[in-house]
């Protein structure tokens with residue numbers, strides 16, 4: 217017995233030592249047939265939840281906080297800097313309780329509702345369709361509206377499309393004009409319900425597919441919009457049957473996109489603290505996050521069966537880390553801090569999306585401001601950007617760039633005898649010929665050596681940025697807002713067309729070659 221334990225100990229130690237000393241050879245292919253990384257993979261999500269909209273984005277136009285039509289200017293500037301490509305709204309679970317007509321017209325006349333899902337707070341509907349769509353215009357982001365299927369009607373959703381998209385004379389476009397907006401916004405992305413298997417109505421896949429067909433039929437694109445993309449509510453993580461039923465039962469010409477939701481959670485009953493976590497909890501979060509690779513691969517294989525030409529997009533329209541709410545905050549508001557764990561999680565997940573760009577054409581990090589894995593946190597007049605924000609900003613170089621497929625055998629990151637791939641990577645070439653390689657070291661203790669042959673990539677001179685910190689649990693606070701920011705990365709050498717790189721533990725590196 218003792219002998220066996222000794223053997224196991226030696227084997228594990230050897231594995232760790234070899235992981236530390238080995239060099240990971242990453243091959244990057246300059247493949248003309250590779251897909252373009254859709255910029256919408258870098259999308260965000262804003263729900264009427266906690267302090268995301270009210271007290272986050274929207275402070276109202278009488279606020280002392282500098283704002284444009286009630287939306288904070290500092291948030292607008294930060295998101296423009298991030299090149300935010302799209303924003304999903306108004307939910308989430310909230311979307312299936314939302315009646316858009318409550319949020320138009322003079323603010324003082326708008327009815328209130330109770331936000332049943334999130335904290336039971338009274339929603340005064342002061343932030344509605346005009347506020348959201350005008351904000352998207354200012355941000356330069358495509359709006360992605362989530363329609364109410366659970367408690368709404370077909371007519372209500374059809375009317376919303378006519379209200380936002382029709383330039384001719386009609387009851388809804390006339391109402392829009394009366395409310396101060398002449399030109400339609402031409403909203404392209406339309407979700408037909410949210411999490412229909414759960415908060416969106418607890419429907420079976422077969423029942424929802426039927427509902428989807430009915431709603432989609434009456435959502436005319438009003439001919440002058442350039443077409444709308446109808447998006448079906450997707451599976452809960454690994455519910456592959458859901459994807460199968462959607463693909464089988466919905467005609468492809470009615471289906472622009474199919475969602476998937478997956479949160480990185482240790483255990484739904486014991487999610488762990490957002491800041492005060494152990495190495496084991498970090499490992500468990502990353503294990504859940506890296507499951508995204510398997511989910512995307514398996515859902516894509518099902519979609520391929522019905523849609524070999526890959527016309528239907530996969531949208532991971534909710535993803536991110538989910539922990540216990542910060543102590544002392546409303547449990548229904550889902551406010552959590554954002555540490556280096558979240559930076560690693562974001563970098564590795566975005567690499568997965570990039571590498572599956574042939575099918576994954578949109579993703580929405582949950583959520584943008586003050587909720588879950590937020591890129592922005594606010595405290596009254598103060599605003600900070602999180603480590604996740606900085607990862608998204610470094611990775612913005614991949615938006616609409618051509619994927620350069622990578623292949624490599626990752627070393628292992630081992631905790632308590634369980635392993636995960638330690639290295640994550642993706643690469644792309646932008647329209648100016650610049651090459652970007654994003655590397656993540658998931659390993660919390662060991663640095664990793666990487667070698668990349670760059671001779672065929674048509675670039676010579678490399679620069680780099682890195683996001684890391686002294687502790688995995690480090691974060692940006694309102695007192696130290698710049699504790700974690702990207703800095704120049706010097707841990708590489710170009711040796712006759714071979715990049716030799718050493719990436720520190722729990723870090724995200726982006727290299728640029730020109």
Ligand code: AHR
Pocket residue numbers: 263307308309310410411534582583588
């Ligand atoms: O993002 C928080 C919630 O998570 C969303 O409202 C819902 O769609 C999901 O379950």
